[in-house]
Amino acid sequence: MGPKLRENKWMGSKVEEFLAKEMKNPAFRMAFSEARARRIKRALAEGLRQLREGRGLSQAALAKRAKTTQAVVSRIENPGVPYLPSVEVLARLAVALGAHLEIALVPEIRTAA
Numbered sequence: 001m002g003p004k005l006r007e008n009k010w011m012g013s014k015v016e017e018f019l020a021k022e023m024k025n026p027a028f029r030m031a032f033s034e035a036r037a038r039r040i041k042r043a044l045a046e047g048l049r050q051l052r053e054g055r056g057l058s059q060a061a062l063a064k065r066a067k068t069t070q071a072v073v074s075r076i077e078n079p080g081v082p083y084l085p086s087v088e089v090l091a092r093l094a095v096a097l098g099a100h101l102e103i104a105l106v107p108e109i110r111t112a113a
Contacts, residue, residue, distance in 0.1 A: 038079075045079040051097050052077075065096035 022028045052062050052073075059073040066073075068089055075083040076093075085093075087103065094101040 041082065041084060042079040044084075045077050048073075048093065049077045051099060055097055057097075062093065062096055066092040068092065 019032075023032070052059070055062075057065075059077070060070040063070045063073045066089070072085065072089065073093070075081045076085055087101070091101050
C-alpha cells in the first residue's frame with residue numbers, strides 16, 4: 001500500500017502558514033472572501049452557460065422554461081456582473097435544464113497557531 005495521502009495537500013505548507021497569519025488581518029480576510037465570491041460567480045456563470053448551450057437552448061428559451069427573464073439569465077451568465085440570483089431562481093434554472101442544484105457550506109480547516 002502506498003503512502004497515506006493527506007486530506008489537505010496544503011496542510012503544513014508555507015501557503016497554509018501564510019494564510020493563517022494573513023487571515024488575522026480583517027482587510028485581508030475581506031479581500032480573500034471577495035475573491036472567493038468572484039470565483040464562485042465565475043464558476044456559476046460558466047457552468048450555467050455550458051449546460052444551457054449543451055442542451056441547445058437560447059437564454060430566452062431557458063428563461064421561459066424557468067419562469068424568469070432572459071435578462072436574469074444573461075446577468076447570471078456574465079461573470080463580470082456581480083449579480084447572484086436567489087436559490088429559488090437557481091433551482092428553477094436547474095430543473096429547466098434537467099439538472100439539480102447542489103449548494104454546500106464547507107468548513108475551513110483550522111490549525112493550531
